[in-house]
Amino acid sequence: MAALLIKNGHLIDPAAGIDRPMDMLIKDGRVARVAEPGALPSKDAKVLDARGLIVAPGFIDLHVHLREPGQSYKETIASGTAAAAAGGFTSVCCMPNAVPVVDSPEWVRWLRQPERGAVVNVFPIAAATVGSHGEQITAFVALKAAGAIAFSDDGRPVVRTEVMRDALAAAAKLGVPVIQHSEDPRLSHGCAINAGPTAFRLGLRGMPAEAESSMVERDLKLARETGGHLHVAHISTRKSLDAVRRAKRAGVRVTCEVTPHHFTLLDTHVGEYNTAFKMCPPLRSEDDREALIEGLLDGAIDCIATDHAPHAADEKAQEFERAPNGIIGLETAAGLALQVLHHHHKMPLKRMVELFSANPARIAGLKGRGTLAKGAHADITLFDSVRAWTYSAFDTRSKSRNTPFDGWQFTGQVVATVVNSELVFTAKDAKETQRKSKI
Numbered sequence: 001m002a003a004l005l006i007k008n009g010h011l012i013d014p015a016a017g018i019d020r021p022m023d024m025l026i027k028d029g030r031v032a033r034v035a036e037p038g039a040l041p042s043k044d045a046k047v048l049d050a051r052g053l054i055v056a057p058g059f060i061d062l063h064v065h066l067r068e069p070g071q072s073y074k075e076t077i078a079s080g081t082a083a084a085a086a087g088g089f090t091s092v093c094c095m096p097n098a099v100p101v102v103d104s105p106e107w108v109r110w111l112r113q114p115e116r117g118a119v120v121n122v123f124p125i126a127a128a129t130v131g132s133h134g135e136q137i138t139a140f141v142a143l144k145a146a147g148a149i150a151f152s153d154d155g156r157p158v159v160r161t162e163v164m165r166d167a168l169a170a171a172a173k174l175g176v177p178v179i180q181h182s183e184d185p186r187l188s189h190g191c192a193i194n195a196g197p198t199a200f201r202l203g204l205r206g207m208p209a210e211a212e213s214s215m216v217e218r219d220l221k222l223a224r225e226t227g228g229h230l231h232v233a234h235i236s237t238r239k240s241l242d243a244v245r246r247a248k249r250a251g252v253r254v255t256c257e258v259t260p261h262h263f264t265l266l267d268t269h270v271g272e273y274n275t276a277f278k279m280c281p282p283l284r285s286e287d288d289r290e291a292l293i294e295g296l297l298d299g300a301i302d303c304i305a306t307d308h309a310p311h312a313a314d315e316k317a318q319e320f321e322r323a324p325n326g327i328i329g330l331e332t333a334a335g336l337a338l339q340v341l342h343h344h345h346k347m348p349l350k351r352m353v354e355l356f357s358a359n360p361a362r363i364a365g366l367k368g369r370g371t372l373a374k375g376a377h378a379d380i381t382l383f384d385s386v387r388a389w390t391y392s393a394f395d396t397r398s399k400s401r402n403t404p405f406d407g408w409q410f411t412g413q414v415v416a417t418v419v420n421s422e423l424v425f426t427a428k429d430a431k432e433t434q435r436k437s438k439i
């Protein structure tokens with residue numbers, strides 16, 4: 001494999017404390033050298049001109065539904081990872097709520113086989129309980145040995161306290177996180193939307209913030225008791241985030257993620273029963289959204305994860321209460337972060353890059369990723385923080401088009417994605433996009 005020289009770019013590597021113009025040479029799937037601009041020889045290397053671009057450690061998404069095995073009409077590993085590459089993600093961690101549930105080492109290995117056609121790295125998350133029924137924890141040791149990087153019953157919460165305690169205790173021994181979809185079904189049953197004026201206006205049962213925060217608080221107690229690492233998936237309310245903040249100060253091993261849709265949208269966007277805005281947890285209030293943005297800025301929230309959840313058009317076309325939860329999100333995540341967090345809320349790019357790379361790598365224990373230090377895996381995301389573009393669901397690489405962001409205009413775009421030294425995605429230039437839209 002030829003060496004690749006990435007020159008004229010602005011390198012941001014939060015883990016290494018770098019935020020300035022640097023060139024980089026990658027070779028044999030690894031970062032060979034990082035040096036001052038112009039200092040590296042271009043002889044025998046392909047050159048990637050990154051003028052005007054940020055060169056960042058490859059983005060890592062801790063929360064993706066690739067729908068295999070069993071639901072390839074919604075997404076496949078090949079199509080989902082193609083969408084990931086287009087969104088600047090070089091690694092995705094896939095949730096186990098497939099058909100069947102990924103609760104055995106065989107299925108974990110199957111997900112990682114080259115025959116699946118992945119174009120970015122896939123790190124499976126195994127079910128925390130057998131069949132995700134919440135009754136009995138899975139064989140954590142064997143699942144980890146097969147390649148699982150975390151345990152979760154995402155889509156469902158682990159409700160029984162003694163089972164969650166077992167999961168955290170087992171995970172503590174292995175040094176891996178338990179990822180909880182925090183929702184108390186006794187408070188959320190039959191709720192399709194956030195509790196509030198919109199739910200009232202639409203005549204829908206509203207899900208209270210306590211459905212999430214009460215489960216988060218219980219799990220924090222268990223994490224403290226067991227020493228296990230709790231990772232709160234798609235945190236969505238001020239109440240839950242306050243609980244996480246307090247626990248972090250008290251030294252509990254807890255991390256959390258937020259989705260781009262929760263820091264961008266509100267329950268009011270549901271409009272007249274628009275199922276493109278139906279997800280779980282539901283879109284929340286302005287006060288909750290403000291809390292999430294504060295948490296992203298001040299460090300209470302550790303990373304951004306998409307909860308990419310493809311569904312077929314006919315499934316989403318059902319009435320609001322029957323339609324499945326979730327939206328696709330891989331291709332719009334970086335655009336939303338740049339738009340909402342960087343441009344609107346003045347988040348430094350270094351912090352944004354940390355939320356997408358260094359922190360998820362640390363949470364998932366992905367060694368040699370989330371950084372561009374010498375010897376790290378050559379997974380790189382190149383983006384332009386000011387380039388304007390328009391997202392079109394019609395052009396998505398995902399097999400599904402369930403997005404609320406169709407037609408949205410963004411300032412800031414992923415321009416190229418490198419996985420294991422190979423260029424797996426380059427954005428069309430603005431002219432090409434224009435030509436196409438005229439046809």
Ligand SMILES: [Zn+2]
Nearest residue numbers: 154155181233
């Ligand atoms: Zn979930």
